[in-house]
Amino acid sequence: MNPWETQLRKGVVELAVLASIARGETYGYRIVESLRVHEGLAFTESTIYPVLTRLTRDGCLAVRVEASPAGPSRRYYRLTPAGEARFREMRKSWKTVSQSLSTLLERQGGEP
Amino acid sequence: MNPWETQLRKGVVELAVLASIARGETYGYRIVESLRVHEGLAFTESTIYPVLTRLTRDGCLAVRVEASPAGPSRRYYRLTPAGEARFREMRKSWKTVSQSLSTLLERQGGEP
DNA sequence: CACACTACCACGCGTTGCAAAGTAGTGGTC
DNA sequence: GACCACTACTTTGCAACGCGTGGTAGTGTG
Numbered sequence: 001m002n003p004w005e006t007q008l009r010k011g012v013v014e015l016a017v018l019a020s021i022a023r024g025e026t027y028g029y030r031i032v033e034s035l036r037v038h039e040g041l042a043f044t045e046s047t048i049y050p051v052l053t054r055l056t057r058d059g060c061l062a063v064r065v066e067a068s069p070a071g072p073s074r075r076y077y078r079l080t081p082a083g084e085a086r087f088r089e090m091r092k093s094w095k096t097v098s099q100s101l102s103t104l105l106e107r108q109g110g111e112p
Numbered sequence: 113m114n115p116w117e118t119q120l121r122k123g124v125v126e127l128a129v130l131a132s133i134a135r136g137e138t139y140g141y142r143i144v145e146s147l148r149v150h151e152g153l154a155f156t157e158s159t160i161y162p163v164l165t166r167l168t169r170d171g172c173l174a175v176r177v178e179a180s181p182a183g184p185s186r187r188y189y190r191l192t193p194a195g196e197a198r199f200r201e202m203r204k205s206w207k208t209v210s211q212s213l214s215t216l217l218e219r220q221g222g223e224p
Numbered sequence: 225c226a227c228a229c230t231a232c233c234a235c236g237c238g239t240t241g242c243a244a245a246g247t248a249g250t251g252g253t254c
Numbered sequence: 255g256a257c258c259a260c261t262a263c264t265t266t267g268c269a270a271c272g273c274g275t276g277g278t279a280g281t282g283t284g
Contacts, residue, residue, distance in 0.1 A: 001273090004198075005205045007123030007240070010272060012213060014116055019216045029231050038216060040209035046273050049232065054271095070281050071230030086116075091217060093117045097152035098210060101124060104131045104150060105203060113242090119271070122241060141262050159241050161263065166240095182250050183261030226284090233278080240271085247264075253257085 009040070015094055016041055017051050018079070018087040021061065027074040028052055052077060060086050121152070127206055128153055129163050130191070130199040133173065139186040140164055164189060172198050 016038075020031045032048050035041045052075075055061045060083035064076045079087065128150075132143045144160050147153045164187075167173045172195035176188045191199065 002201070002205065003239075004123065004126055004202055005209075006272060007126070008202075008205055008209055010122050010240085010270095011116065011119030012209060013272075014119070016213060016216060019213075019219075023219065027231080035216075038212035040205065040212045041216070044273065045232075046234090046275085047271090050234095050271085050273095053233095068231070068280080072232060072278085072280050074231070089114070090116055090120075093114065093120055093152065094213070094217075097117075097120055097124060098214075100150035100152045101128060101131075101206070102210075104128060104147075104153070105206075107131075107135065115270075118241060122239095122271085125241075139262080156242065157263075158243070158265090162240085162242095165264095180249080180261070184247085184249050184263060186262070228281100228283080230281080231279085233276105235275085235277100237274090238272095241269095243266105243268090245265085247262100249261080250259100251261105252259085254255100 005040075009043070012041075013043055013047060013051055014055070015090045017048065017055065018060070018083065018090060021077050021079055022084070022087055025064075025076050025078040027076050029074070055083065058082070117152075121155070124153075125155055125159060125163055126167070127202045129160065129167070130172070130195065130202060133189050133191055134196070134199055137176075137188050137190040139188050141186070167195065170194075
């Protein structure tokens with residue numbers, strides 16, 4: 001993959017994961033699959049699982065283990081209050097950066 | 113600064129720098145100052161200069177040195193054809209990721 | 225038993241943003 | 255002429271992160 005696209009996605013993963021979990025309790029494998037349908041958000045398990053571990057360690061996620069109908073047990077994650085706060089903050093940061101960049105990009109004559 | 117905001121900005125810097133130079137030949141110190149007015153795009157020199165070096169090494173930028181009226185000589189950068197191509201590609205990647213994430217964020221009930 | 229799918233984990237590499245500190249040139253103040 | 259402030263670029267070192275590769279374990283199918 002383009003190295004700069006990798007960089008672009010960096011820092012967006014965490015927000016994407018939080019957004020996925022904010023929709024309702026879910027587990028890692030499912031997050032990977034659900035994000036894959038969004039162009040540019042196709043992360044692999046080796047990206048998502050560490051993010052989940054990190055967010056859990058930071059107290060943003062609570063885990064619940066439940067047996068799977070086919071395969072190993074699933075680890076269901078949901079947002080803690082801290083997680084919800086983090087989500088809101090990241091979302092705000094994203095909007096700020098996103099809007100600033102859009103402004104910068106549209107200031108010159110590009111295809112509209 | 114928030115660690116996740118740092119991550120968010122990662123990968124956006126290069127695009128911001130390319131966008132700045134695409135507006136016309138300019139130099140590092142000026143880029144830093146011009147980006148500072150955009151909220152969320154306030155990078156320091158130790159971030160911008162390495163980016164310029166990297167882009168130049170990759171053949172995306174051409175340099176011209178000119179004396180400054182006050183201070184050391186300025187290194188003026190402009191986009192090469194490769195740099196313009198890179199800019200278009202990154203811009204496209206940005207739009208893709210940006211739109212996917214917006215979709216994801218708006219799918220749940222947030223403040224509209 | 226071989227294969228495929230689900231689901232999670234660990235190692236290691238390369239890239240990167242940024243703080244800190246430095247250097248060099250010009251101009252102004254006392 | 256010592257001191258500061260501003261301009262402008264550079265170097266060093268750290269910590270964080272995405273992801274490729276390769277694994278383990280559970281269930282079902284042929």
